[in-house]
Amino acid sequence: MSPFEDLISPSVGFGKEIAALAAARDASANRAKVSTKDRIAQATELLFLQRGYEGTSLRAITTEANVNLAAVNYHYGSKEELFTKLLTERLDPLNDERAARLDSLKAKGFDREHRVEQIIATLFLPALSLARDPAQGGPDFLRFIGRAYADPSDFVRKLLAERYAATNLKFKQAFGEALPGLAEHDLAMRLNFILDAVSSTLASEDVRRVLGGLQSERADDDLNLLAYLAPFLGAALRAAVRSPSQIAALQNL
Amino acid sequence: MSPFEDLISPSVGFGKEIAALAAARDASANRAKVSTKDRIAQATELLFLQRGYEGTSLRAITTEANVNLAAVNYHYGSKEELFTKLLTERLDPLNDERAARLDSLKAKGFDREHRVEQIIATLFLPALSLARDPAQGGPDFLRFIGRAYADPSDFVRKLLAERYAATNLKFKQAFGEALPGLAEHDLAMRLNFILDAVSSTLASEDVRRVLGGLQSERADDDLNLLAYLAPFLGAALRAAVRSPSQIAALQNL
DNA sequence: GGCAAAATCAAACAACTGTTTGAATCGTGC
DNA sequence: GCACGATTCAAACAGTTGTTTGATTTTGCC
Incomplete structure (x- = not known):
């Protein structure tokens, strides 16, 4: 049995606000009228x-949304x-789920051999399952959080760092315990x-080609992408576990 | 003998403009007066x-440089x-050196086993040796080019993409030949x-701690960092060389 | 139907951006 | 010492930004 099996679990349900937003969006697909507030949100995300x-x-937002400037x-x-509302609406559930899965993984005990890969899986499998949930915004969810974490503005960076400091620390500690002998600044x-x-x-756009059909309901796709990325990232992390003397020995690898 | 040995070569010399700039900067260290133009350049880089x-x-630039706004x-x-002047002043020599080393490597023939690592080395060893050259701006050189390639502005991205398109393509092709079976969009x-x-x-700031003393003249330090990073990046690249069927087989890795 | 609250609107606000102007100053060769 | 080109300067330009105002329209309730 794969050490990742437990990690592929049905996602918990989230707030009614998001469901209401999604409902409003569906209504737009059917008829025409979306509230000004929601049109602003959609244009902002885009x-x-x-x-x-x-x-x-x-x-730019109000023009795209066909809305008066003062409406925002x-x-x-x-x-x-x-932006705080839009960002936290997606990132709060993501980080809650990450933290919850890490806790339950810790409670069950790690796999001895694939500990790093298990933590990696816990870090971004929630993003994949939330991306599959249409109430969370569908396929753009991944691009959205990718953009958020890559945004250079002080405002976004500070928001992410402060609001999710506890979760970030949890994962840092988990990786630290899984990779003993790795200096803190190296980690x-x-x-x-x-x-x-x-x-x-x-x-990026390309990730969706890798994911194939995000519309699929089967969690096996998560395993596919995980199997695709986890060794990749795991190898990167493990490669760092080298003392200076070992580095010197590698000169003529 | 290491397949990287040939890559650690003395850097070729570059234009007198840069030397003049460096001379002006040295003069500032000695006495007081730096030309308005150079003070603008320094403040801009900072x-x-x-x-x-x-x-x-x-x-912000003119305030930092203690210079009138119109001076820029x-x-x-x-x-x-x-910004074009400042960016190309550093990136032109870097890309020229990269392209030259890749050509000479191709002419000599690749090492059979470490071809990917050789190309990786060719890609960023020039940055390390230029960083050691005080005429190129010293230890901030690496941070500068890192910032440049990470900058999100349309202007900088377009400048990098267009001006160095030929070099970028060369390396992409080299990697493609070293990694057959990897689909183009995956590559x-x-x-x-x-x-x-x-x-x-x-x-980041941390890289300098890894580099230790950049003031050292010994090319061995290049090999240290290369031995530190090349397996890391090489493993990442190689991990991508997997067919969909192989991915499926990895599900219970 | 009327009326109060909610929502929308055009317009202006102050603060910022990169750029230009024209006069004042500086430095150098005659 | 003087004149002329190079440089510096305060000031204003036209454009953008996020935000606020006050009037106008729309909405939901009695």
């Missing part, structure tokens, strides 16, 4: 994917509050390394 | 490292021309993957 936080002006401040308060560097890589990969 | 292209306003347009023409994805990762790593 433009954020294309241009990021700083590159997306309120006027009326419905959301400010640009930062608008931090390697984690940034693979996180950046995963973010930009998720944000 | 702020670009901190905030990127879009995040760096001309007023007077000496450089425009903000884009200023592109993997290359973006490791390029993003390397860029953000170079741009």
Whole structure:
């Protein structure tokens, strides 16, 4: 039995707000009228994917949404509050699920041999299963969170760092325990390394070709992508576990 | 003998403009007066490292440089021309050296077993040896090019893509030949993957701790970092060489 | 139907951006 | 010492940004 088997579990349900949003979006597909507030949200998501936080002006949003400029401040308060709402709406469930799965994995005990791969799986399998949930925004979900983690603006970076500091620390510690002998700053560097890589990969268009049909309901696809990426990332992390003397010995590899 | 030995070669010399700039910078270390034009360049580099292209306003530059606002347009023409000058001044030599080393490597013939690692070495060993050259800007050189390749602005991205398209294509083809059986879009994805990762790593502060003393003249340090990174990146690239059927077989790895 | 609350609107706000102007200053060769 | 080109300067330009205002329209309830 694969050590990842347990990780492929049905996702828990999430707030009614998101369901309401999705319902409103479906209604738009059928008829015509979407509320001003929701049209702003949709236009913002679209433009954020294309241009990021700083590159997306309120006027671009209101033009795309066919809405008066003042509507954003009326419905959301400010640009930062608008983006905070959109970002946390997707990232809160993601990080909750990540933390929950890591806890249950810890409780059950890690696999001896594939500990790193198990943690990697816990880190981004939730993103894959949430991406499959139409109530979470569908196939653009992955691109959205990839963009979010790659966004260079102070505002987004601070939001992610502060709001999810606890979860991030949990995973850092888990990797640290799975990779003893790796200096702390080395671990931090390697984690940034693979996180950046995963973010930009998720944000790209190509990942969907790898995923194939995201519409599929079968969790086997998760295993496919996991089998595709986990050895890749695992090898990267493990390769860092080398003392300076070992590095010297590698000179004529 | 290591297949990388040949790659550690003395860097060729570069234009007198850069030498003049470096001379001016040295003069500043001795006495006090640096020309307005050079103070603008220094302030721009500093702020670009901190905030990127879009995040760096001309007023921030002129304030940091203790210079009148109009001086930028007077000496450089425009903000884009200023950044183009600074970027190409460092990236032109880097890409020229990369292309030259790849050509000579091709002429000599690749090592059978470590072909991927050889190309990886060719891709970023020039950056390391140029970083050691004080005429190229010293230890900040790596952070600078890392920042450049990670910058999200249309202007910088287009500049890098267009100006160095030929070199980029050369390396893509070299990797493609070294990794037969890897579909083109997979190769592109993997290359973006490791390029993003390397860029953000170079741009970070931590890389200097790994590098230890950049002031050292000994090329052995290059080999150290190469031995540190090449297996890491090589493993990542090789892990992608898997057919869909092989992926399926990996489900219970 | 009327009326109060909610929503939309055009317009302006102050702060910022890169760029240009024209006068004042500087430095150098005569 | 003077004149002329190079440089610096304060000021203003036209454009953008996020936000606010006050009037107008729409909506839902009695």
